[in-house]
Amino acid sequence: MTATATPLGGRPSARTLRARASVGLVAAVLVTVVLVPLLFPLDEQAVDMANKLQAPSLTHPFGTDDVGRDVLLRCVYGLRVSLLVGVVAALAATFIGTAVGAAAGAAGGRTDRLVMRVVDVFSSVPHLLLGIFIVAMFRPGVWPVVISVGLTHWLSTARIVRAEVLSLRSRPFIDAAVSGGASRWRVGVRHLLPGVLPQAGLAAVLMVPHAIWHESALSFLGLGLPTHKASLGNMIQDARGTLLAGDWWPTLFPGLFIIVPTLAIAGLAGVWRERINPRRRSELML
């Protein structure tokens, strides 16, 4: 039985509906960020003062900002940049976390204890603060942001992968492989790695919203992507003056563009979690 099966026929359960909704939303987000830039190119330097600060209407569904740029189009571009930074940073974090966690779990003993102490040291500095510090020292830009998010988010993956490797190590099939003469490397790559990949993959998916969140927080603080770049955090930062004049739309919509993909990805991860671990009925987790 799969997680999306309908119990005893009839109407789909709330869980099934939620699964379908999150899969549909994630698909819609991906299609949007890929297709829209192909159809509607954005000139990041262009301004249109004649149309500045127009309230949402049919021609500009999300209104225009203080220099007349369409908020909807910039939101889509911003989401694209945030997603790209988020995915790359999440992949980097997952790679570091899987490598460190697998190495610690497979080596065991003193190496394991030492590595886990390092993980403890990293986790005793708040992530955003560490990210701010790294970006501050290396000047804001796309790569410092990716590096700072990647370097601060591998800890949970490392813990998960290590625990998984430790539990796999004591299973009979590993003993069988070892007594069959498999090398340490072969046991690691052929037997341990496939076992931890589903967990690591799930951690990577759940990492993407975190990475987006951090990227937009850094950009909002002026420590993220270059200010002319349409990123969701930059847009909210740019709109601060506009907001104080009472015009809410340049602030509201970029925020919604952070929330909706986050919920969709979290929902998707929930479905995935139930599939790889069907006994534990989980709820949406962020």
Add this chain to the structure above:
Amino acid sequence: MRDGGRRRLAAPVARLVGRRLLASVPVLAAVTFGVFAVAAASPFDPVQQYAGSAGLSASQETLDQLRQNLGVDGPFPVRWWDWLTGALSGDLGDSTALRQPVADVIGERLGWSVLLCAAGFAFALLAGTVLGVAAARRRGGMLDRVVTSVSYTLEAAPPFWLGLLGIWFFALQLGVLPAGGLTDTGSDTVTAGSLLRHLALPALVLGISQVPWFLLYVRQGVADALEEDAVRGARARGLAERTVLLGHALRSGLLPVLTLVGSRVPELITGALLVETVFSWPGIASATVEAATATDFPLLAALTTLATVAVLAGNLLSDLLYGLADPRVALEEM
């Protein structure tokens, strides 16, 4: 009996605190060393920063002299050690952006941050408990579904965005609360009334960003507790629903969550970094952001260390509460 119990607890608590203080020494040493290592690896040069545009025309000799005067001529492990020994005697260096000793910056601003975090966290605990219990009473009901959906949405929402929407609504539309700062325009004195009005909105936003976590835990804990035998027994004895809910289910459902409170320090610091910046709150977190924007290394190094100390203290508090709340846990083993 009671006194005896307390005395039996005092020694293990003291030993746990002592062990943690010892364990925090290598952690703090590693964090500060890491901070200096990152700075050494970065393109940032304190001499160029100090000299500004004059550095472009200055002779190499002058620059070397300046490097020596600033105490940044040695390799970074030496500078780290100098900083560490200085820090232990209370000298954290001078902030380059705020042009005053780092220790003074912390002294002036720490209190405001603690006040903001305490007020926000108190709100989160109160709202989380009330809404969590209300949602747990009938799981899957209308109220439960609304409360949980709003929680997930709020958890995904960036606090700075919530803060801006709060300013728009409360300060601009309703005009009931100030948009930021600590004092009214044209006034420098902090009175209790103006402090409360300026504190309300930032604390509310910081609190709201912490509510979902707490609420979902309370909801889970109370809902599980409602299915325990003790609760079924209380119901069977005909106790009022109110007594069952607040006396039995809330007590056993809330306790495990309360012990996790200390472990929320990192999230609280993250929230404060964003909320203080949005509301121009004169706390330590907004100083951190200013320091980062101006690449003020002495201030950043001190504040990163301070945050680490706060996180370690929070973890210790969590473990202490956990050990004290649950008699099955031996403090000796933590």
